[in-house]
Amino acid sequence: MEVLVLLIPVSLFLGGLGLGAFVWALKSRQFEDPKGDAHRILTDEFDDKPRG
Amino acid sequence: MTLAEHPSLQACPACATAPAAEALAGRGGAGEARLDLSLPTIHCAACISGVERALLAVPGVADARVNLTQKRARIRADDSVTPEALVEALTAAGYEAHELDPGALAATTGDAASRDLLMRLGVAGFAMMNVMLLSVAVWSGASDATRDLFHWISAAIAIPTIAFSAQPFFRNALRALGAARLNMDVPISLAILLAAGMSIFETAEGGSHAYFDAALSLTFFLLGGRYLDQRTRTAARSAAAELSALEVPRATRITGETVPVAALLPGDLLLVRPGARVPVDGTVTEGTSEVDRALLTGESLPDRAGPGAELHAGEINLTGPLTLKVTYAGKDTTLARLADLVAMAETAKSRYASLADRAARIYAPAVHLLAFAAFAGWMWATGDVRLALNIAVATLIITCPCALGLAVPAVSTAASGRLFRQGLLIKHATALERLAEVDTIVFDKTGTLTEGHPVLSGHDADDEAAAVARALAAASSHPLAMALHAGLWAAPAAVSDIREVPGHGIEGTWQGRTVRLGRADWLGAPMGGGTATWLAMGDAAPVAFHFVDTLREGASETVAALRDRGYAIHLLSGDTEDAVASLAAATGIEHWQAAIRPDEKATFIEGLTANGHRVLMVGDGLNDTAALASAHVSISPASALDAARTVSDMVLLGRALTPITDAIATAKNARRRILENFGIAATYNAISIPLALAGLATPLAAALAMSTSSILVTLNALRLR
Numbered sequence: 001m002e003v004l005v006l007l008i009p010v011s012l013f014l015g016g017l018g019l020g021a022f023v024w025a026l027k028s029r030q031f032e033d034p035k036g037d038a039h040r041i042l043t044d045e046f047d048d049k050p051r052g
Numbered sequence: 053m054t055l056a057e058h059p060s061l062q063a064c065p066a067c068a069t070a071p072a073a074e075a076l077a078g079r080g081g082a083g084e085a086r087l088d089l090s091l092p093t094i095h096c097a098a099c100i101s102g103v104e105r106a107l108l109a110v111p112g113v114a115d116a117r118v119n120l121t122q123k124r125a126r127i128r129a130d131d132s133v134t135p136e137a138l139v140e141a142l143t144a145a146g147y148e149a150h151e152l153d154p155g156a157l158a159a160t161t162g163d164a165a166s167r168d169l170l171m172r173l174g175v176a177g178f179a180m181m182n183v184m185l186l187s188v189a190v191w192s193g194a195s196d197a198t199r200d201l202f203h204w205i206s207a208a209i210a211i212p213t214i215a216f217s218a219q220p221f222f223r224n225a226l227r228a229l230g231a232a233r234l235n236m237d238v239p240i241s242l243a244i245l246l247a248a249g250m251s252i253f254e255t256a257e258g259g260s261h262a263y264f265d266a267a268l269s270l271t272f273f274l275l276g277g278r279y280l281d282q283r284t285r286t287a288a289r290s291a292a293a294e295l296s297a298l299e300v301p302r303a304t305r306i307t308g309e310t311v312p313v314a315a316l317l318p319g320d321l322l323l324v325r326p327g328a329r330v331p332v333d334g335t336v337t338e339g340t341s342e343v344d345r346a347l348l349t350g351e352s353l354p355d356r357a358g359p360g361a362e363l364h365a366g367e368i369n370l371t372g373p374l375t376l377k378v379t380y381a382g383k384d385t386t387l388a389r390l391a392d393l394v395a396m397a398e399t400a401k402s403r404y405a406s407l408a409d410r411a412a413r414i415y416a417p418a419v420h421l422l423a424f425a426a427f428a429g430w431m432w433a434t435g436d437v438r439l440a441l442n443i444a445v446a447t448l449i450i451t452c453p454c455a456l457g458l459a460v461p462a463v464s465t466a467a468s469g470r471l472f473r474q475g476l477l478i479k480h481a482t483a484l485e486r487l488a489e490v491d492t493i494v495f496d497k498t499g500t501l502t503e504g505h506p507v508l509s510g511h512d513a514d515d516e517a518a519a520v521a522r523a524l525a526a527a528s529s530h531p532l533a534m535a536l537h538a539g540l541w542a543a544p545a546a547v548s549d550i551r552e553v554p555g556h557g558i559e560g561t562w563q564g565r566t567v568r569l570g571r572a573d574w575l576g577a578p579m580g581g582g583t584a585t586w587l588a589m590g591d592a593a594p595v596a597f598h599f600v601d602t603l604r605e606g607a608s609e610t611v612a613a614l615r616d617r618g619y620a621i622h623l624l625s626g627d628t629e630d631a632v633a634s635l636a637a638a639t640g641i642e643h644w645q646a647a648i649r650p651d652e653k654a655t656f657i658e659g660l661t662a663n664g665h666r667v668l669m670v671g672d673g674l675n676d677t678a679a680l681a682s683a684h685v686s687i688s689p690a691s692a693l694d695a696a697r698t699v700s701d702m703v704l705l706g707r708a709l710t711p712i713t714d715a716i717a718t719a720k721n722a723r724r725r726i727l728e729n730f731g732i733a734a735t736y737n738a739i740s741i742p743l744a745l746a747g748l749a750t751p752l753a754a755a756l757a758m759s760t761s762s763i764l765v766t767l768n769a770l771r772l773r
Contacts, residue, residue: 019174
């Protein structure tokens, strides 16, 4: 059972990492146009236009 | 009726153009403008790059970005770039586009609200999963110190999460309690708070049951419903409410000074240029011209206007400059009186109670009573406060309307997503439910069943005359002249000295002869049925060019499909008997009325309603606004006047009418799904409530029941897509 002392912090840390990634994605407005982003990777043009 | 009973006129739809004027004035001098366009037909990767390329090719455009999810484009450009130019560029490239209001402030706040909910949802999801992991260990038999440790870790995750994520519920519940009402959020907040509080107490006492995971999954699932709700509403609001006014209400004084309409006084003299909209009611003092009254009356043919003629706000001056003496301004105009009618009808509509409201009204008190009964019953039977409280909390958690909270938003999100893909935007929260109850459909003619502009249908002219007519027509912006120019293929003849004779037509010289194109009475031609313009070459007898107002795409099919499904269909138009009769015959509508006034339209619909019918009104003009507002539910095309779109519950984004048939079918399906979802929620409660009351509900059972019913309800809603 001593292994829990290690495993619980590790699992919380990993979960926190996921939450951090989510917060970052939300803050950088990656959920504004999910459909458009899915289609944009199909175009040949290099997409460097900033989001309006 | 007293003034106090009137809803505020400030909020009237027909006055909605006024703030646009202020917004436009405030924008001046920025050097760079931000424009938004609605793109109802885009759907693929090629569309994205096609639209962006077409927009960037317009001089002055600094940046353009398409949002496919919202079917919009946002453009940064110089002040010199007009939305019309951009729409034209896109139309040339083959994409349908409509202008959106530049005051995108409201849209941004809507986006911010849904981002805020998404953040709370994400945090709740993260916490729920971690606590659930720890709970699995407890459920599978962890005991004593291990169990207590796990409970403490759960508490450390759950308490801050609830404090952050459940705030929207707490806030709504407080607001409801402040107003001495009960809403869905009161039992939700109570369940979350009691579950968390009880669990902390149990953990501190070393008890075996803690409901941290239940409190978190409640928060998570209900936030999910809230988020779906918010997203549907934001999408609708940002596109519909901001489809901007076509015209900004400004007037030009006779001195050349441009002033807001609000600053005008009766007696002021105004200049109305050809092609401009008449800003206020008034009398013509100088000049002759023709005016297009289609938006106000539904008449498809322009009217002659000379000194002494009465003009109304909203009409369009076509051929010659007019001097107008203001008779009424601001709130006294025809427009404002129409708005008054609309405002009265609107209040009736807002009283409609949605299915969710009705369910919540029964549900909230029932849940509280049940939990209290559980507490009182166990208290009386055992005298153990801790046990009784535990069971009451379990009852509250189990009955908490997880499935009920998701039942309606999940369905309406799926339904409105489906309709949005087909080009129909739902603006009003209860519009779908009301649409499902409709049994009678009333159409307007000009601009709704028809495109609203004439197209050349035939002529008696030889090639020479056609060439002359085309040359003359090119010189005018009169709708018939433009239709003639577009409808003839002949190369224009070399006509010289072309000049417009206001109120009559166009005159020129060709091979030494005077040639004239214009009204029948000007050229001495016979007045007849149908829309026509005449060409006289020298002294020869005038020849006629005939026009029809073309049917909107899918008009006949839509009417036929709706009739086949057993809906009663009516056609109401302000246009002449001839025009309406031929259109009714073409589309197969049996019940029609011509030359009908705006208030008569509304009265007609009220009459139908009084006879127990539920009416869907489809219309686009100012003359339809009162009717649109008094109907049970209403739809207007995107090309409609701002006031008509504002009062409508739904807006057709594309040109075709066909989505209407599908919308009614989808609305009926959606209603059925909502009722099914209530059924699922009720079944779940019928099983779980006795268990909870008997004290048999464990945290594991609560977690299982809550998740399954929520997922079932969501899956059922997804069948609509």
